[in-house]
Amino acid sequence: MVPLRGRSAELGKLLDALRAAANGRASLAVVSGEPGIGKSALLAAAVEQAERQGFLVASAAAYQTDNISPLASLAPALRAGAEPLIDTEQFLELASLNTQPLWLAERLADLIGRRLAGVRALIVLDDAQWADPLTAFVLRVVVARLSAANLLWLLATRPSPGGTTDQLIEAVNVPVHNIPLAPLTAEAIQDLAADRLNHPVDPSLAVQLAGVQGIPFLAEQLIAGLYLGDSDLSTGLIEGVRRRTGELSETSRELVRTAAVFGSEFRLEDVAVLMAAPIARLAAPLEEAIQAGLLTDAGSVLRFRHELLRSAALADVPPSAQRALHGAIANQLMSAGRGAAAAAPHVLAVAQSGDTTAVATLREAARDLVATMSTTAAEVIQEAFDLTRVDDPLRAEVGVDVVSVLLAAWQYDRAKAFADDLLSGTALYHGPVTPELQATLRLHLAPYQWASGRLDVQELLVPAAPPQLAERLAGYRALAGAELMATATDATAQALLQVAAAERARAEGRYADARSLYADAQQAEPALGSLPSTVVEIGELYCRAETDDLPAALERVRELMTVGDSWAGPQLAVLRARLEYAAGNLQQAEEAANSGLRWMDQLQVKGLTAEAEQVLALVALLRGHLTQARKLAGNDPTINALLAIADGDAKAVGQLADAPRDFPERVAVLLQADALDQLSQLEPSAAARGALAVVAAGNDVEQLAAAVELVRTAQRPLLLAQAEERYGRAALEAGDRKTGVPALERALDSLAALGATAPAGRIQAVLQAAGVRRRRWAAVPPRAQAGWESLTPMERRVALLVAEGHTNRSAAEELVVSASTVGTHLRAVFGKLGVNSRVQLTRLVLERFAPPPNA
Numbered sequence: 001m002v003p004l005r006g007r008s009a010e011l012g013k014l015l016d017a018l019r020a021a022a023n024g025r026a027s028l029a030v031v032s033g034e035p036g037i038g039k040s041a042l043l044a045a046a047v048e049q050a051e052r053q054g055f056l057v058a059s060a061a062a063y064q065t066d067n068i069s070p071l072a073s074l075a076p077a078l079r080a081g082a083e084p085l086i087d088t089e090q091f092l093e094l095a096s097l098n099t100q101p102l103w104l105a106e107r108l109a110d111l112i113g114r115r116l117a118g119v120r121a122l123i124v125l126d127d128a129q130w131a132d133p134l135t136a137f138v139l140r141v142v143v144a145r146l147s148a149a150n151l152l153w154l155l156a157t158r159p160s161p162g163g164t165t166d167q168l169i170e171a172v173n174v175p176v177h178n179i180p181l182a183p184l185t186a187e188a189i190q191d192l193a194a195d196r197l198n199h200p201v202d203p204s205l206a207v208q209l210a211g212v213q214g215i216p217f218l219a220e221q222l223i224a225g226l227y228l229g230d231s232d233l234s235t236g237l238i239e240g241v242r243r244r245t246g247e248l249s250e251t252s253r254e255l256v257r258t259a260a261v262f263g264s265e266f267r268l269e270d271v272a273v274l275m276a277a278p279i280a281r282l283a284a285p286l287e288e289a290i291q292a293g294l295l296t297d298a299g300s301v302l303r304f305r306h307e308l309l310r311s312a313a314l315a316d317v318p319p320s321a322q323r324a325l326h327g328a329i330a331n332q333l334m335s336a337g338r339g340a341a342a343a344a345p346h347v348l349a350v351a352q353s354g355d356t357t358a359v360a361t362l363r364e365a366a367r368d369l370v371a372t373m374s375t376t377a378a379e380v381i382q383e384a385f386d387l388t389r390v391d392d393p394l395r396a397e398v399g400v401d402v403v404s405v406l407l408a409a410w411q412y413d414r415a416k417a418f419a420d421d422l423l424s425g426t427a428l429y430h431g432p433v434t435p436e437l438q439a440t441l442r443l444h445l446a447p448y449q450w451a452s453g454r455l456d457v458q459e460l461l462v463p464a465a466p467p468q469l470a471e472r473l474a475g476y477r478a479l480a481g482a483e484l485m486a487t488a489t490d491a492t493a494q495a496l497l498q499v500a501a502a503e504r505a506r507a508e509g510r511y512a513d514a515r516s517l518y519a520d521a522q523q524a525e526p527a528l529g530s531l532p533s534t535v536v537e538i539g540e541l542y543c544r545a546e547t548d549d550l551p552a553a554l555e556r557v558r559e560l561m562t563v564g565d566s567w568a569g570p571q572l573a574v575l576r577a578r579l580e581y582a583a584g585n586l587q588q589a590e591e592a593a594n595s596g597l598r599w600m601d602q603l604q605v606k607g608l609t610a611e612a613e614q615v616l617a618l619v620a621l622l623r624g625h626l627t628q629a630r631k632l633a634g635n636d637p638t639i640n641a642l643l644a645i646a647d648g649d650a651k652a653v654g655q656l657a658d659a660p661r662d663f664p665e666r667v668a669v670l671l672q673a674d675a676l677d678q679l680s681q682l683e684p685s686a687a688a689r690g691a692l693a694v695v696a697a698g699n700d701v702e703q704l705a706a707a708v709e710l711v712r713t714a715q716r717p718l719l720l721a722q723a724e725e726r727y728g729r730a731a732l733e734a735g736d737r738k739t740g741v742p743a744l745e746r747a748l749d750s751l752a753a754l755g756a757t758a759p760a761g762r763i764q765a766v767l768q769a770a771g772v773r774r775r776r777w778a779a780v781p782p783r784a785q786a787g788w789e790s791l792t793p794m795e796r797r798v799a800l801l802v803a804e805g806h807t808n809r810s811a812a813e814e815l816v817v818s819a820s821t822v823g824t825h826l827r828a829v830f831g832k833l834g835v836n837s838r839v840q841l842t843r844l845v846l847e848r849f850a851p852p853p854n855a
Helices: 008-022 039-052 064-068 075-079 088-095 101-115 133-145 164-171 186-197 203-210 216-224 233-246 250-262 268-275 279-291 307-314 319-335 340-350 356-369 374-387 393-408 412-423 435-451 467-479 491-507 511-521 533-546 550-563 566-582 586-603 609-623 626-633 637-646 650-658 666-672 676-680 686-697 701-712 717-733 737-754 757-769 793-803 808-815 819-833 838-849
Strands: 027-032 056-061 121-126 151-157 176-180 295-297 302-304
Touching: 008 027, 008 039, 008 121, 008 151, 008 176, 027 039, 027 164, 039 056, 039 121, 039 151, 056 075, 064 340, 075 088, 075 121, 088 101, 101 133, 101 550, 101 566, 101 586, 133 164, 133 374, 133 586, 151 164, 186 203, 186 216, 203 216, 216 233, 233 250, 233 307, 250 268, 250 279, 250 302, 250 307, 250 319, 268 279, 268 319, 279 295, 302 307, 319 340, 340 356, 340 374, 356 374, 356 393, 374 393, 393 412, 393 435, 412 435, 435 467, 467 491, 491 511, 491 533, 511 533, 533 550, 533 566, 550 566, 566 586, 566 609, 586 609, 609 626, 609 637, 609 757, 626 637, 637 650, 650 666, 666 676, 666 686, 666 717, 676 686, 686 701, 686 717, 701 717, 701 737, 717 737, 717 757, 737 757, 793 808, 793 819, 793 838, 808 819, 819 838
Parallel strands: 027 151, 027 176, 056 121, 121 151
Antiparallel strands: 295 302
16 A cells, blocks of 8 residues: 555554554544545555454445435445445345434444444544435434444544534544644655655656645646646646546547536436437447546446546536536436436526426425435425525425425424514515415424424414314314314314323323323324324323233334334333333333433433433432432432432331322332322222222231232232232231241342342341341342441431431430430441541531431
């Protein structure tokens, strides 16, 4: 390989990053610089070094035409080499997920993660500024997901503030190495020339090389005879291309000029049609252009060797000829069945204001792209809108398309602002703002507003709207809290009213009624104003889980997380976290909640953060990780009450009776609080009936036995363990060891198997105190030896009381123990926390709780 000149410092940074990747520290390196500055050469040197070190290398380059094909930029890297990152079957599976970017990104992260297990890898993307939108999104997800892999991501890009690489840098959680490339020194340029010529540079050439101003690409072209060393670099390159093409046949020159209008990438058959020449007759002219160093053959397509060469060739085509060629190319692509999306860039090159044919083609292109490339579709439809005149009624029609496509691209704020401008008589549109236009735009926005809690009743009032649209608007007003209509003739409006009624029934705890209403609403065919089907089904599944159908609901949620609408990913993840927690699957609940938080960040929605952290806090409590639970609790009163109980505050149990209706596993919380009244008001599911029976039984062992069997039918292992513990304790207190010990052992074994080590440890202590001996106890981790987590519940309670200002005597009265017992516990607290005075203890508690929980 030819030596890399003048880039030793930059290559050194990349080699450091490769060494870090080999040691398990994933990172992202971004090489940036202007065209021709040597980005690709630096990447090639890094690839060579990586291969020498035994790295698996996957490499690809993005092209200007990539933005009409999903994952076009990254796909070649996934499939490159003898050992590709993903095999053919997996790649076809990914293709089926093109319309669900979040699921595709997550699946790709899983596949690459498994492929790279125990493998060092380098993944390269050159010219990342042209990466298609799906590649840009996938990179943000996958780089973050694979932060623990032995992996270096290496991207090269032109400076583009706010572009693909800037967005990626903001989104990832791995170290980022920014490597900007400056022009080479004169000495490095001469060394590069000597390498290419295989002999020293003579003085006359050195003078010419000074004119390239440190740009290695231009130096190479000068040496190749394409660049004449003019003072104006652009002019020099253009003249150099002219000189080289002047040595070509006329047909070859025409091929190069026509191809330059097509773009940096083109098909020979398309150029042949425009030149009205058989493909066979172009074989020799094509070979001339390749030998001249202008084009390269990539198999299915042809490319210019460098974008600067294409720009230079294009400069030799008069503007009028360029316009004519763009028009002919657009017609050729459309007639060849390549689709409006492929023709769109050429349509835009020649379209003028008021060109309705161009507008129609661009609208068709946006419709073709919206399912798989919604970000590109949004830009295309905006261009179509801009081509319409401000007073043309067609402008309003295209404006509705703009709002629709922006929403499909999940750009709600931009869509809302555009719709408001369209309706408010601004310079955006001077045509008639009809009630139908107002209602149509409001109904496009309403589903997204409802899903994010932003419905505004006033915006949903559109006087004189067509009857069908008026009914749908009334349905959304009901969803926003207005009175429910008695009936509706429109099927979509009926479905909206059913969801509104379901939401109210769910808020009141009437889960069976809500479940039925959600299910009925899903029967309506999709239409303007329809709610996202996945979001409606999420409501139904929540209610199914609350009405003795938890296993089926959980299975369906897991399925939707691969086939449902990926824009609803955060809602699905949080629901799954709740259901996994209810089913006792703590690890899966934690993973789902963390996925929800990650997806909220990636999709820039935050509405369910508190719900996800609620589940994480509950899992941490069951595992005895109180510090982690406290960080997640925030101002949640129920979580904070559970924390206070774990810290030894028995009085906090009464606060659990106030747990809100939507609190995860509220039945178990109410059972812990002995909240008979609240339990009796719940809809009679197996869990609610069982918990009510347990509380009503008090210490009656026989009644508790029957109540436990009722709880068993609910298929909620955490709740069952809670009931079994009550049953076992009551039996022991009644002197019935034959009943009590097995019940407690069943609860212990179940909790230990689920990873709920905190309640398992509590039950194990009860059994050991009762004199139970087992060859092997369940795998309950030992209590920490130091720090707050090492304190027993009684020691925590003593520490909190002392921090509140209690003396040993007043604390003893509060705890109903002797003052000497308090002193014994306090000495243990001092030792475990490493303090030696009440003042130090109070300061430590204040830092932890700020203020103490009982203050």
